[in-house]
Amino acid sequence: MFKKTLFLIALIAFGFTVTAQNSQKAKALLDEVYNKVVGYDNIQIEFRYTLENTEANTKSETQGKANLSGDKYLVDLFGAKQLFDGSKVYTIVPDNEEVTIEEPTEGENTVTPSKMLTFYREGHIYAWDILQNVQGRKIQFVKLTPIDTNSEIKEILLGIDAETKHIQRLIETGMNGTKTTITVNSFKTNQPLSKSLFTFDEAKYKNDGYYIIRN
Numbered sequence: 001m002f003k004k005t006l007f008l009i010a011l012i013a014f015g016f017t018v019t020a021q022n023s024q025k026a027k028a029l030l031d032e033v034y035n036k037v038v039g040y041d042n043i044q045i046e047f048r049y050t051l052e053n054t055e056a057n058t059k060s061e062t063q064g065k066a067n068l069s070g071d072k073y074l075v076d077l078f079g080a081k082q083l084f085d086g087s088k089v090y091t092i093v094p095d096n097e098e099v100t101i102e103e104p105t106e107g108e109n110t111v112t113p114s115k116m117l118t119f120y121r122e123g124h125i126y127a128w129d130i131l132q133n134v135q136g137r138k139i140q141f142v143k144l145t146p147i148d149t150n151s152e153i154k155e156i157l158l159g160i161d162a163e164t165k166h167i168q169r170l171i172e173t174g175m176n177g178t179k180t181t182i183t184v185n186s187f188k189t190n191q192p193l194s195k196s197l198f199t200f201d202e203a204k205y206k207n208d209g210y211y212i213i214r215n
Contacts, residue, residue, distance in 0.1 A: 026126035026142045042069035046186035072198040138162040
């Protein structure tokens, strides 16, 4: 779930009769988002994560947060933490008192702010969608359809704050009908961060009785 969520905060049917004008308009807006994101030293996000399956009549919701700086990140979600220090990925699960240490998988775990929030730059067809007023903010939606016909994703809706050019909401609909929604509650940039924020202290976790698993 971490990997999927990262590419969603860092990752949805519409027909292929999208006009070239609307497609270019959507791309231009996404380019503005990209140029904004890559200019930050770091990003702090607090978000709401919702997973719905209408066929199974199930819905779950949780809160999460993420800190990103360059290639490094720390994500807190589902009662666990995942840290990438630029070299290795650490998944820390307090309930199990376990830490799993892995090498990053190329193209998946090496998440940077630009990848986490601008995954849409490759592999999608763009379309201009609706404009909504959300609590006094104008949110312009862009619809993305994967080019890969074997994709498990049907479509993605990206809600972009028209003023800040930040992604405010992401709605992903899977081919199986599952809908994942990430709503950004707080988006802060260039914050003072602790020098040890992206450092894994193995000795501390061993002293606390954690089992260290190396994959």
